[in-house]
Amino acid sequence: MTIRSIPILFIGGSGLPAWIWDDVRHHLGDRPGDRVAAHPASGVRASLNEYVDAAIESAPAGKFLIVAHSSGGVIAAEVARRVPERVEGLLAVSAVIPAPGRSFIRDVPIPNRWILSVTMRLMGTRPPASAIRRGLAHGLPEEITGRVIEEFVPESSRLYLDRTGTGPWEIKRGYLFTTADRELPLKLQQQSAQRLGATWTAELPTGHLPMIEDPQGMAGAVVRFLGE
Numbered sequence: 001m002t003i004r005s006i007p008i009l010f011i012g013g014s015g016l017p018a019w020i021w022d023d024v025r026h027h028l029g030d031r032p033g034d035r036v037a038a039h040p041a042s043g044v045r046a047s048l049n050e051y052v053d054a055a056i057e058s059a060p061a062g063k064f065l066i067v068a069h070s071s072g073g074v075i076a077a078e079v080a081r082r083v084p085e086r087v088e089g090l091l092a093v094s095a096v097i098p099a100p101g102r103s104f105i106r107d108v109p110i111p112n113r114w115i116l117s118v119t120m121r122l123m124g125t126r127p128p129a130s131a132i133r134r135g136l137a138h139g140l141p142e143e144i145t146g147r148v149i150e151e152f153v154p155e156s157s158r159l160y161l162d163r164t165g166t167g168p169w170e171i172k173r174g175y176l177f178t179t180a181d182r183e184l185p186l187k188l189q190q191q192s193a194q195r196l197g198a199t200w201t202a203e204l205p206t207g208h209l210p211m212i213e214d215p216q217g218m219a220g221a222v223v224r225f226l227g228e
Helices: 018-028 048-058 072-082 112-123 129-136 142-151 186-196 215-227
Strands: 008-011 035-037 064-069 087-093 172-178 200-204
Touching: 008 018, 008 048, 008 072, 018 035, 018 215, 048 072, 064 072, 064 215, 072 087, 072 186, 087 186, 087 215, 129 142, 172 186, 172 215, 200 215
Parallel strands: 008 035, 008 064, 064 087, 087 172, 172 200
Antiparallel strands: none
């Protein structure tokens, strides 16, 4: 199965719209129905399981590769546990991978874990525009940064709080590091790659949104991951 024929399910990070993947899909040879972005779960109290259900329902028919970004790694890891027979592989892109049986927030180091917990209780899951500009969108042109801020959609807090499964992953796993990332520091990326048991790794010198900042490099990483 070649990169031109394998379907891909893209799972974006929290609050991000599907168009962030458009240029990567173009470089990979976009085919309607075979290069799709996962639909988010609906409802302000949606559980992690509901996010996983929504991702599986979004997936192309048959076997597919998962390319997951940021908190989308939590969802992707559960999809791979739920339907391993359909998953060709998982490429995590600056993604959070909790330890088995733990949640996104439980694997955030102290004191950031406490800060995040308090922030979610008081302000919800939508970060201030200044925080998006400073971290998530660092490295992007102002026009794109403004669009990311304007279209950011808060997620259910349960995406961060619900525990993951404990089953092993019996699929090909890789991790793409973003070395200029201000949202998820490289040390935390390395910890997630270790938890995932990634047997293939690469890096891009971008911020947290490589699919926008360097879509050609991002697409090239997908091709190399499959080639290995």
